[in-house]
Amino acid sequence: MRISSFNIRNYRTSDFENYVQLHMEANTLDRSVRSVSKRRLAEDLGHPNFNPQNDLFIEELGGSIIGYAGVFLEPAIHRAILDCLIHPLHRRKGVATELIRHAIRRAGEADCKVVQVYIPQINLPARNLASRLDFKYIRRFYGLTLDPQKIRLPDVEPSGYVIRSLAADEASKLTHIQNRAFADSWGFNPNTPAEIAYRINLSSCSPENIMMAYLNHQPIGYCWTRIMMEENPEADEIKGEIHMLGVDPDFRKRGIGRNVLLAGLSHLKSKGVSVVELTADGEEQLALGLYESVGFDVYSRAEWFEKKLA
Numbered sequence: 207m208r209i210s211s212f213n214i215r216n217y218r219t220s221d222f223e224n225y226v227q228l229h230m231e232a233n234t235l236d237r238s239v240r241s242v243s244k245r246r247l248a249e250d251l252g253h254p255n256f257n258p259q260n261d262l263f264i265e266e267l268g269g270s271i272i273g274y275a276g277v278f279l280e281p282a283i284h285r286a287i288l289d290c291l292i293h294p295l296h297r298r299k300g301v302a303t304e305l306i307r308h309a310i311r312r313a314g315e316a317d318c319k320v321v322q323v324y325i326p327q328i329n330l331p332a333r334n335l336a337s338r339l340d341f342k343y344i345r346r347f348y349g350l351t352l353d354p355q356k357i358r359l360p361d362v363e364p365s366g367y368v369i370r371s372l373a374a375d376e377a378s379k380l381t382h383i384q385n386r387a388f389a390d391s392w393g394f395n396p397n398t399p400a401e402i403a404y405r406i407n408l409s410s411c412s413p414e415n416i417m418m419a420y421l422n423h424q425p426i427g428y429c430w431t432r433i434m435m436e437e438n439p440e441a442d443e444i445k446g447e448i449h450m451l452g453v454d455p456d457f458r459k460r461g462i463g464r465n466v467l468l469a470g471l472s473h474l475k476s477k478g479v480s481v482v483e484l485t486a487d488g489e490e491q492l493a494l495g496l497y498e499s500v501g502f503d504v505y506s507r508a509e510w511f512e513k514k515l516a
């Protein structure tokens with residue numbers, strides 16, 4: 207039965223334990239909801255560009271949080287990214303519809319022109335909901351995976367440049383190369399050094415896991431890998447990720463992308479990682495070809511949907 211009156215309000219810092227509880231229960235009751243550690247949730251809420259007190263809305267029932275919707279605002283590109291989760295015992299009652307209405311209004315107030323949401327192809331409820339709320343399909347992404355322990359990775363022989371891990375005080379170098387490498391990529395919101403400094407110190411990140419290609423001390427390419435220790439501590443496999451891979455536009459077509467990717471994979475292999483995942487834009491044929499050539503296979507599909515704001 208649909209709820210007739212809602213109790214929606216902005217998130218407060220004191221909601222954190224209940225917010226964690228919602229994620230844990232949702233993951234237990236609905237295995238399609240990804241498992242997220244308490245630490246990771248705190249890190250997401252603490253992102254320097256996210257202000258949960260303004261941008262995150264919750265629905266409360268009997269002292270528990272039964273759902274939330276939030277928007278991650280990207281004013282530089284006038285976009286907001288939507289996220290929403292409803293407790294499995296409180297679905298199909300209109301809660302998401304109402305929460306998302308609040309989140310979309312907030313995005314409009316923050317001068318965003320579009321709200322986008324990323325939905326796996328198998329998530330039928332979310333796809334139906336997006337379509338009812340007038341979101342339109344815009345882009346397909348693929349999830350790719352590889353077990354680095356099962357493949358022989360060729361030796362990397364960079365000529366004229368060096369590949370090494372990022373140093374702890376080199377956040378500005380990573381910011382520089384990331385902004386250059388992705389300047390023309392769909393959906394890229396330029397990063398600030400403060401944001402990068404925050405992200406390289408998250409629980410899944412470490413400067414050591416970011417392989418950089420330097421020519422005369424200037425970054426020309428990089429492979430940002432992550433090791434997901436926190437997410438599934440009981441799992442017997444160690445999961446890793448190719449989080450970002452990029453080459454400066456002035457240095458493309460010289461094998462640098464392949465070399466930094468192989469260096470990243472060798473690094474993950476040396477750390478005992480047995481599942482490496484990444485997501486790739488379905489329209490980036492060169493990147494997809496590179497990933498497939500080193501042994502990645504497609505294992506999932508997901509789409510971005512967009513709602514234009516009046």
Ligand SMILES: CC(C)(COP(=O)(O)OP(=O)(O)OC[C@H]1O[C@@H](n2cnc3c(N)ncnc32)[C@H](O)[C@@H]1OP(=O)(O)O)[C@@H](O)C(=O)NCCC(=O)NCCS
Nearest residue numbers: 288289290291292297298299300301302303331332334335
């Ligand atoms: C997707 C999700 C947010 C929907 O929440 P909800 O509160 O149940 O949604 P609502 O009650 O507002 O439903 C609105 C519409 O969504 C669609 N929908 C919701 N659940 C559905 C289901 N199980 N099967 C098919 N369509 C469904 C329907 O069109 C529904 O309208 P109707 O009930 O009049 O047919 C919820 O299932 C969820 O939290 N899933 C896990 C997290 C997630 O996928 N988030 C979305 C990405 S941000």
